[in-house]
Amino acid sequence: MNTDLVRYVCRAQAHVTPSRTARLAAVNPVTIHDGVWAYCPAGSRTDHEWEAIEPVALTDLKLVEAVHPREVAPEGSPS
Incomplete structure (x- = not known):
């Protein structure tokens, strides 16, 4: 098993919606879940x-997200 792969992605509307704050915070977009x-x-x-x-590898995920952004989670969904 390759442990260097990303296995979850956040779909929270506030985190997916492009904004200046999100772009600034994206310096470290990975965490542990x-x-x-x-x-x-x-x-x-x-x-x-x-x-x-x-x-998926983080670099591949960023490429896919840029080309085909996914739907965001409905507000109030459990995390």
Whole structure:
């Protein structure tokens, strides 16, 4: 098993919606969720809406997100 792969991505609307704050925070967009790597486009440390994804390298995930952004989680969804 490759442990360097991202296995969750955050879909929280506040973290996915492009904004100046999100771009500034995206310096460190990875964190740990359930013991594995997780990616939040805003680089936030709280209030996530995690979605399990097919394990992917961070560089590949950023490419996919730029070309095909996913839907955000509905507000109020559990994290």
